[in-house]
Amino acid sequence: MMISVRQKQIDEEEFLAMRKDVLSLWPTGKEVELDEAVEYQRNLPDSKKFYKVLQKVHDEGRMVLFPRSGTPIVEDEIELVHTLNDLGIPLIPFTTDSYTRNLQFDKAQRGLEESIKSGRPMLNGYPIVNHGVHTTRKVVEACDAAFDPRCSRLANSLVGEIAFASGMTAMPNSFFGWIGGYDKKATVEECIQTSQYLGRLIGYYASKGVIITTDCHGWLPNGVIPMSVNIATQIIEALISVEQGVKCVMPQVNLQGNMAQDLADIRATPRLYRKYLDKLGYDDVIIPGIVGSQVPLYPFPQDMGSAFGYIVYTATVAALGQVDACFVKTIDEALGIPTKESHVESYRSAKWVFDVVRTQHFEVDSEDIRQEEMITETEVTAILDRVLDLGDGDVAVGAVKAVESGMLDSPFSINVHARDEVLGVRDLKGACRYLEFGNLPIPEDIKQFHRDRIAEREKSEGRKMDYYSSIDDFWAISEGRLLGRSSGRPKSHGSNS
Amino acid sequence: MMISVRQKQIDEEEFLAMRKDVLSLWPTGKEVELDEAVEYQRNLPDSKKFYKVLQKVHDEGRMVLFPRSGTPIVEDEIELVHTLNDLGIPLIPFTTDSYTRNLQFDKAQRGLEESIKSGRPMLNGYPIVNHGVHTTRKVVEACDAAFDPRCSRLANSLVGEIAFASGMTAMPNSFFGWIGGYDKKATVEECIQTSQYLGRLIGYYASKGVIITTDCHGWLPNGVIPMSVNIATQIIEALISVEQGVKCVMPQVNLQGNMAQDLADIRATPRLYRKYLDKLGYDDVIIPGIVGSQVPLYPFPQDMGSAFGYIVYTATVAALGQVDACFVKTIDEALGIPTKESHVESYRSAKWVFDVVRTQHFEVDSEDIRQEEMITETEVTAILDRVLDLGDGDVAVGAVKAVESGMLDSPFSINVHARDEVLGVRDLKGACRYLEFGNLPIPEDIKQFHRDRIAEREKSEGRKMDYYSSIDDFWAISEGRLLGRSSGRPKSHGSNS
Amino acid sequence: MKNKPTVITGTVGVDAHVIGTKIISRALRDAGIAVVELGAQTAPEEFIKAAQETDADALMMSSLYGMAEIDLQGFKEKCLEAGLEGVLLYIGGILGVSKHDFEEDEKKFKEMGFDRVYPPQADIHGAINDLLGDLAARGKLYELTANI
Amino acid sequence: MKNKPTVITGTVGVDAHVIGTKIISRALRDAGIAVVELGAQTAPEEFIKAAQETDADALMMSSLYGMAEIDLQGFKEKCLEAGLEGVLLYIGGILGVSKHDFEEDEKKFKEMGFDRVYPPQADIHGAINDLLGDLAARGKLYELTANI
Ligand code: B12
């Protein structure tokens, strides 16, 4: 196949030309004055510079909660952020609404106006493009926090332009997230190109001495699987971004419930980032801290007690792992958009353990942790090296080929270009293992390790692990277990099938 | 002083004579037919025999929640227990009301009748004496659970008689609990005599082959202090009980929030029990399992989120320590008697982590844990050996002398015979240390260890630790911290003081 | 008559939540049902088009992102216009926006013309039984098996 | 006139919760106030007796076990009979039974004749300030210090 995308910095002329098109998508684009914006960013207090805040938290050996926010009406948004500040939260991810994410700014406009008229939010996020720079600066100025806006592929470039000009100082640039969960039809190349634009924009700010943080989420795990592909793809996202001039990246460790694996991933992930950044010559890029996340996308318990159990347990593991920030879900997760109250109660429950656990400097180490660390490291390295090979050293080309050939793959992905041939189940101790490796370039001895662990469980439960076992494990957490119980696979009823 | 009590089994004649007085305290005493009761106990299914259920849970490597129950109306009590069963709870502590505990059976009768009339509970527990054997057997028979009634000194003997005759198969025999928290004026001798009666009664059942479990709670910590005195006094309670013929004791480990200390105590406690039981010739006594307890009597967080945080964190530590049963408080703890709903939600949150954590067989070990284990073991041994010395080998006599001389002491105790001269604060890592040793027979080198750790904190916080620091630490947990912040001690305002 | 029922699956509107509908599609196939899997972010019209082209017996639509009500305004009517009166309409997922009683959703979507409405985290195997039952009731008999 | 106020402390009825009243007593003493510490499980009559014998300025009663209302029926009246009209009545702890608004308790106990009613986990230092203020208001002036 012909691959057009390359791992190469967009040159300035071209970039400035591209910007014109992006900014012309909606009138508020005109509010963006790049050099004035750089000045504005320069004069922000440290408390609004994402990487400075994160570094400070890290140096103080504390950890903070990484919440969600994003509601259409400006006053409401400010009030929400103030509430979060009162809970001691200085870093604020900032969700844009679904219309904005799909470039449907007229619909967003209507939703916004109706929201203002009715006084109730009619959009599931903050329509940052419609609000524009001047208004959004009001939010930034009214709050003592560093903002990290969220978007999807289509509107990513314009949202980035407006967010940074408004004084937001971080943004994800996770094109694998779009492939896994948000964008059904886009090609991998289109995804990479979009992320190169944002990287280049952040790079431009960086060239003027303004550091904007890029969080990398990687290919989000939609099922029960090891995190190696997620970590490898985070690093690919980071490499694509830094080539464009990004100087600061933030890893995210997804906590899936098995302590040995989670604690191992917390240790291995930043080390693997560093290894590949340095190896490929980006040793001036900084990693201010890491965020732990209750993200493996498991269905959530529906009752309040179990939901709190899951949230606080995750927060405890994150605290034991000494991450710097931790995202947890809310007790309403399984039921719908959380109310402000459930945000507050949920965050309080997590926050309670942060200080209590961190104060103890309780050191956890074990054979299991070290083994999981070795496994994760071997798998991620094997995958990344293969991707670089595929592209003869060009990670962009390699990434495209790898997805196409299934060398990069993750289950239940939305994007039609993903192979979706891998599958996982938990082993007897609840660690996630590969049941089907698809085309992943995992070394044979490691594959054997996965098989052995699964065989162990099959022996003890007296049943073969299959697709349905994977689904049962996927649901298990919502039922207060790590290991799913057989729900009985449906028998075929058509004689001919 | 003249000490009348001795570590010696009450001889049968005398015991049977004593029983007459006990049973004559209230008409329902007549319902107790000792030999018929033994028969009744013999025919109970294993699921109602406390030690069998606990052993089974232990052997299966599971853990269960240890709740609270006890409401006056029989039908309500049965419904409550069924609710608990539905949560997978097979062991049911069973609270008697305060009138019953104070032998005010007429008041209890009135409360019971009003409860039945109004349909609402007017007593804060189940008036077991008023209900008597026949009615209480209905409860036992209607529920698939093993019961463990709770009482205080005054009514302890009669409540035990009726409970066992009704088919309850465990009961605390914790006279230090009365000294620490329930009985203002009783002498240590009176407390020991009361517990000897219950021990003798359980011993009688044992002599007929019926095993009833005795839980030992020891001198409950009313403030921030190490658990050594609590563990030592649990063992003294156990020794007093087994001399009377008790064949099965259950240790309780109080979880105070510092993981290293809590996990160390979970390891050390049963070992110390075993050591002294064997050393003094009671090697046929069994320890079916241990219960972890969120008991250090700290004020609880008042907001729901933090309350869940504290509960789930405690449950997680208990699960890591692999206790067999775990008592947690409810989210209403700081506010009042919990509703049935908050019982259920609170227990669900704890239960969620039990299975998830235990499945992992996650082994935690560290220098800190091993050190705390050594400290606890040295302190408990030093204290117990001193108590035995004081009594020339008679633990009953030793216990009386030890309390009198402050060799056994614990802060904020209700009993007027306690010295109340010891005090504790947390060190920099949140472990509980002695600030004032009072008269405790703790070896000098260990004392120095406590002092050094406290000095470390004083240095880092730039303030001396005193009585008020101890109180600040006592409140800290309710504020989501292990280390209290200085609340500033009140300055004297009287010129002459 | 076909020897197996045909079912159309997918999440409606711009809903990106695809995990559930993928699991449903697989479960239906394994149960011997012919599945036309439209995947996530499928416009209502696409469901109708697919149903016409494949002479489908039922639509199993999913929506989790809370906007199903808006996405499906007048959907039943469009189905009738398209001559799909015989086609069963099932929907499930998380139909409302924030925490609320499922009964409201059920009532609402039944009024909108859906034959069955499923609560969050509904068990798909039960739904397959419902399907075969409903089809049988309409005289569309397919060999049933116990224990689906 | 005495050079320092006298305060009676204790938990009322058969309430065994002694920690709080011990802390209060210590804080009062350290603030230079004379304290008669009756401890836990103190009958209302004992409070009155102690107040008479020591010519006390105030009673600081605690109750946590939820039965204060019953324990203190007609207490104010008994105080008046005993000629203690001049004595301030403060109470705190956990006055109601299960979870509820503190306002209810406050209203109830004020009607029962208490001068001040404190919510759960109230700060004792603030209460000492209240006390000195109330005493001053009644012309009982004691040297105050800042920062109690
Ligand atoms: C995974 C997930 C995601 C993933 C999706 C990845 C993917 N590839 O699908 C990602 C991260 C991409 C995502 C994105 C978003 N999500 Co989301 N997400 C979830 C989550 C955690 C789990 C959903 C899931 O997969 N469940 C497991 C599957 C197997 O179950 P299921 O889909 O319900 O289907 C089963 C049953 O319900 C039943 N069933 C389902 N449909 C039908 C139909 C019929 C006919 C029948 C019989 C049965 C049936 O059978 C299925 C198989 O058993 C839920 C919350 C939760 N924990 O439940 C939130 C949740 C659904 N998401 C939510 C939101 C708001 C979003 C975003 C809008 C957030 C944002 N602003 O970016 C975006 C949506 C973007 C878009 N345009 O849709 C909200 C929806 C709120 C609401 N309904 O009011 C939820 C509830 C979280 C929350 N409480 O806020 N999400």
Ligand code: B12
């Ligand atoms: C410790 C404790 C115990 C210990 C007491 C040990 C001891 N030596 O005191 C033990 C284990 C013995 C115990 C027993 C019982 N307890 Co208890 N106990 C608690 C607990 C956990 C903490 C109380 C405490 O000491 N707080 C710390 C102290 C310092 O705070 P404080 O007493 O509130 O006082 C401070 C302030 O409130 C204020 N203050 C207090 N009084 C006053 C007065 C004035 C004038 C002022 C200005 C200020 C003031 O200043 C104090 C110092 O800062 C609470 C729940 C909780 N977590 O809060 C339950 C609690 C009080 N106990 C409760 C119950 C039901 C019992 C039992 C009846 C249980 C039973 N059936 O056996 C028995 C009571 C037996 C009896 N006859 O009283 C309930 C009461 C329910 C209600 N009010 O409706 C509670 C609330 C727990 C619950 N939610 O169920 N308990």
